[in-house]
Structure formats: C-alpha cells, structure tokens
Amino acid sequence: MIVEGAIVDRDGIRTGYVRFRGPRVIEVGAIGTDSTRGRVRRIHGIVVPPPVNSHTHLGDSVSSREPPLGPVGDIVGSPTGLKFRLLSETPRARKVRAMRSALARMRRAAVAATVDFREEGLDGVRQLREASTGSGVDVRILGRPLARPVDPVELDRLLKECDGIGLSSSREEGPEVRATIARRCRTLGKRYALHASEEVREPVDRYLSPKPDLLVHLVKATPDDLEAVGAAGVAVAVCPRSNALFGRRPDLARFEKLGLRMLLGTDNAMFHAPSIFRELEFAYVSSRLMERPVSPAYLARAAFVTPWEWLGEPRKAEIAPGSPATPIVLRLPTDDPAYQLVTRATEHVIVRPGTDRPGPSSRP
Numbered sequence: 086m087i088v089e090g091a092i093v094d095r096d097g098i099r100t101g102y103v104r105f106r107g108p109r110v111i112e113v114g115a116i117g118t119d120s121t122r123g124r125v126r127r128i129h130g131i132v133v134p135p136p137v138n139s140h141t142h143l144g145d146s147v148s149s150r151e152p153p154l155g156p157v158g159d160i161v162g163s164p165t166g167l168k169f170r171l172l173s174e175t176p177r178a179r180k181v182r183a184m185r186s187a188l189a190r191m192r193r194a195a196v197a198a199t200v201d202f203r204e205e206g207l208d209g210v211r212q213l214r215e216a217s218t219g220s221g222v223d224v225r226i227l228g229r230p231l232a233r234p235v236d237p238v239e240l241d242r243l244l245k246e247c248d249g250i251g252l253s254s255s256r257e258e259g260p261e262v263r264a265t266i267a268r269r270c271r272t273l274g275k276r277y278a279l280h281a282s283e284e285v286r287e288p289v290d291r292y293l294s295p296k297p298d299l300l301v302h303l304v305k306a307t308p309d310d311l312e313a314v315g316a317a318g319v320a321v322a323v324c325p326r327s328n329a330l331f332g333r334r335p336d337l338a339r340f341e342k343l344g345l346r347m348l349l350g351t352d353n354a355m356f357h358a359p360s361i362f363r364e365l366e367f368a369y370v371s372s373r374l375m376e377r378p379v380s381p382a383y384l385a386r387a388a389f390v391t392p393w394e395w396l397g398e399p400r401k402a403e404i405a406p407g408s409p410a411t412p413i414v415l416r417l418p419t420d421d422p423a424y425q426l427v428t429r430a431t432e433h434v435i436v437r438p439g440t441d442r443p444g445p446s447s448r449p
C-alpha cells in the first residue's frame with residue numbers, strides 16, 4: 086500500500102508518499118517518485134507515528150459518574166478523597182475488568198503506549214499488568230509504595246514489577262520520601278515522576294529536587310517556574326481537560342515559547358475517556374478560547390513524537406525505511422496536516438497498514 090499526502094514525524098511535517106509492506110515502512114519520498122509505477126494500491130492521508138497517552142490513572146475507570154463540584158483535592162486527594170474510597174471499596178476483579186476495557190478503547194484509537202500512575206502498591210501494579218496482557222498497548226506503570234516512611238523492601242519489590250514511581254506531589258510527600266524513591270529509581274534505571282503545581286503553586290526547587298524524569302500538570306507554575314523546568318530539561322505531561330473540569334488550564338503558549346518537552350495525557354479515567362484525540366482538540370481549542378494560542382504542530386509533537394523520545398524509543402517516531410515504527414494513517418485532508426491532527430482526528434478515520442482495509446477517504 087502507498088499513502089500519498091503528508092508525513093508528520095520526528096523530522097517535522099512534510100508532503101510525500103510512504104510505501105508500506107505490512108505494518109512497516111519500506112519507502113518514503115516525494116509524491117510521484119515511488120518505484121511501483123502505479124501497480125500498488127494508493128490512498129490519500131496523513132502518516133504519523135501511533136500516539137502515546139502520557140498520563141493516565143486507568144484504575145479510576147471503576148467510576149464514570151459526574152464528579153461533584155468542589156476542590157479537586159476532595160475528589161482525588163490521597164488517601165481520603167472519593168477516588169481512593171472507590172478504589173478500596175471496589176473488588177479487585179472489577180478493577181481489572183475496568184482497566185482492561187479502558188485499554189481496549191485506547192487500542193481502538195491506535196494508542197500504542199501509555200504511562201500510567203498506578204496507586205495501591207504492589208497489588209495495584211499487578212492488577213494493571215494483568216489488565217494489560219494481550220491489550221496491544223505498551224503500558225508503562227509508575228507504581229506507588231504504600232508505607233511511610235518508605236520501606237526499602239516494599240520499594241524494591243514494587244520496582245521489580247513496574248517501570249518506576251509516580252507520586253501524588255511534593256505537598257503530600259516530604260523530602261525524605263522523594264529522595265529515597267528518586268535515588269532507588271535512578272540506581273535501578275527506573276523512572277521517577279510526580280504531579281506538581283496542580284491545585285496551588287509549589288516552589289519549583291521542591292519538585293525539581295531530586296530531579297524527576299517527568300512532572301505532571303504545572304497549571305499553577307509561574308513563568309519563572311516553567312523556565313526553571315525547561316532549564317532542568319524535565320519533561321512535563323499536561324492534561325487540559327482534567328484541569329478544565331476544576332477551572333484551571335496550563336499555559337501551553339508559554340510551554341511552547343520556552344520549548345518545554347511537553348507530553349499529553351488524559352489523567353483520571355473517572356473524569357474523561359482516555360481519548361488522546363479529544364485531548365488534542367480540547368488543548369488546541371481552549372488555547373484559542375483563552376487567547377493564548379498554542380500551535381497545532383507543538384501539540385501534535387506532544388502526542389505523536391515527544392513521548393517516544395521520553396520512552397527512550399525515538400526511532401518509533403521516525404517514518405523512514407527500516408525504522409521500527411508502525412505508523413498509522415489518518416484519512417484526512419492533507420493541507421495544514423498538524424491542524425487536521427489536532428481538530429479532526431478520530432478513531433473512525435484511522436487506517437493501520439498491514440491490518441485494516443482502507444475505506445473511503447474522509448473529507449469532514
């Protein structure tokens with residue numbers, strides 16, 4: 086199969102064609118120069134690496150009710166918030182089922198990987214591992230040890246089965262807890278991540294020390310804070326829909342201006358479907374609404390490119406012969422490709438080379 090149109094990948098945005106054999110790219114070039122002389126089926130569309138959802142709490146899919154109005158801390162605050170009550174009251178098998186169904190939905194929208202903050206200690210990690218088996222989504226689990234002060238035995242047992250640790254924030258976790266966890270993660274080659282400046286501003290030195298691999302939110306961070314995060318080279322996952330539900334928004338225009346390594350996530354699965362396409366559109370449109378516009382190209386990178394770099398698999402975001410990428414095709418108009426990706430992409434227009442039969446082109 087040949088796709089003619091636009092390519093959006095680690096090298097940027099360009100017009101061209103991509104020839105596939107099965108799911109793999111075997112040829113890329115300028116339109117009209119392919120080697121097949123018209124013998125191969127061709128379609129029109131945008132070729133991109135599969136998206137990554139860079140921040141989820143899939144365990145939260147046990148609930149899908151409208152969240153009450155009020156401070157976010159009352160709902161997701163550990164350990165007495167509504168979310169933690171629900172998690173502790175829900176039978177294990179139901180939690181695993183809920184997570185499995187969330188992952189199936191993500192898979193239908195071509196999400197290839199997700200970075201999940203999994204609470205509930207070692208059993209929490211095991212629940213998600215179980216749910217993700219055979220899901221087709223590469224689930225990176227950032228677990229959370231239960232004992233405070235940190236029990237080194239518990240921490241090691243946890244890190245043996247997950248990809249790192251995701252903490253609530255530097256407000257809830259003291260310097261010793263953060264230092265112990267970050268040090269152990271570093272030693273074992275695992276990731277250390279935490280939420281920061283979500284409800285209120287936290288001092289930037291606090292969440293940058295010890296240096297995390299990933300921060301989440303930074304809604305209340307000042308321009309100087311963001312500059313410090315950029316200077317430290319720390320990646321930031323933003324979740325604009327989740328923030329908006331509680332009357333907040335990250336200043337994505339400033340993120341872009343400072344060149345922050347931004348990733349996009351859908352946050353608590355009890356609030357929103359884990360749809361990266363809906364997140365992209367909301368991020369873009371809300372930035373225009375607030376007259377702080379962010380570019381579609383920067384947002385597209387946050388969903389399709391930067392997370393692959395963060396995961397240590399940058400070549401999966403390269404559309405080139407011989408690359409390990411398994412790109413998807415979105416049957417959309419190909420002018421302003423990044424704009425199409427952030428405003429018009431849905432699961433209905435996805436073609437997975439090597440798997441799907443391409444239907445008629447969509448011109449919505």
Ligand SMILES: [Zn+2]
Binds near residue numbers: 202352
């Ligand atoms: Zn979160």
